Amino acid sequence: MTLHINTRHPAVAGTFYPGETKELNSSIQGYLDDAETKPINSKPKAMIVPHAGYIYSGPIAASAYSQLIPFAKQISRVVLLGPSHKIPILGIACSSQDSFKTPLGDIPLDRKLIDKVEQLPFVETHDDAHLQEHSLEVQLPFLQKVLPEFTLVPLVIGQIEDEQVSELIETLWLEENTLFLISSDLSHYLDYERAQECDQATSEAIADLTPQKIHYEQACGRSAIAGMLLSAKKHSLKVQMLDLRNSGDTAGTKDRVVGYGSWAFF
Numbered sequence: 001m002t003l004h005i006n007t008r009h010p011a012v013a014g015t016f017y018p019g020e021t022k023e024l025n026s027s028i029q030g031y032l033d034d035a036e037t038k039p040i041n042s043k044p045k046a047m048i049v050p051h052a053g054y055i056y057s058g059p060i061a062a063s064a065y066s067q068l069i070p071f072a073k074q075i076s077r078v079v080l081l082g083p084s085h086k087i088p089i090l091g092i093a094c095s096s097q098d099s100f101k102t103p104l105g106d107i108p109l110d111r112k113l114i115d116k117v118e119q120l121p122f123v124e125t126h127d128d129a130h131l132q133e134h135s136l137e138v139q140l141p142f143l144q145k146v147l148p149e150f151t152l153v154p155l156v157i158g159q160i161e162d163e164q165v166s167e168l169i170e171t172l173w174l175e176e177n178t179l180f181l182i183s184s185d186l187s188h189y190l191d192y193e194r195a196q197e198c199d200q201a202t203s204e205a206i207a208d209l210t211p212q213k214i215h216y217e218q219a220c221g222r223s224a225i226a227g228m229l230l231s232a233k234k235h236s237l238k239v240q241m242l243d244l245r246n247s248g249d250t251a252g253t254k255d256r257v258v259g260y261g262s263w264a265f266f
Helices: 021-034 054-074 111-117 127-131 139-146 162-172 192-207 222-234
Strands: 046-049 077-083 092-094 099-102 105-108 123-125 151-157 178-183 188-190 239-246 257-265
Touching: 021 054, 021 139, 046 054, 046 222, 054 139, 054 239, 054 257, 077 139, 077 162, 077 222, 092 111, 092 162, 099 139, 105 139, 105 151, 111 151, 111 162, 127 151, 139 178, 151 162, 162 178, 162 222, 178 222, 188 192, 192 222, 192 239, 192 257
Parallel strands: 046 178, 077 151, 077 178, 092 123
Antiparallel strands: 046 257, 092 151, 099 105, 188 257, 239 257
């Protein structure tokens, strides 16, 4: 009997990032090699990373992912939370798939933990929410590049209370060798100086673990960030900013920019 594996196929390969395996490998390796972040001293419990096209946010994402390399063997599971861009949803959407595919290969989903979070009243299986969603997908090739082996818990965040996101995180907090990865861009389409001011304020709120100071126009993944900050405060985690730039610094003009940042929680 042949075992049938249900797989979510990439939706933005060839647009947000290279769709050809060799080019994608080379592209990510280049971003990792160029990352100049001061090394962190201990394995992060969580990270915030951006999710735009790689030419715009790849360098900022690499500032976070490069930090995982020394701890790669200590991370065997990634709980990935990102906002819904395509479909309006209430609560949190998980996937019924067995694996998520990228040009670098297949990533097995952690069905046991997905079944666990599905017991929460605000979590449900919603494959359509995952089908075209880039906020999770663009993280996967980076993860495949820096972690030799891991399972994935992919979660698309819709309209939800901050406390409910934190409740979901708490449900999985004690799972060993688990990294919580929050996918979010920052300000959208401000001019360069105003974006810097706005993103700096967001960064300070993240550092202070004060989600109430972050408004929806400051971060498209605000709900996931807020839930993480509530849990980080509960567990007395420290925060380190790894990078804070915008598209005007990487590959765009400076009249209308999108902000990107990466942070690590210990």
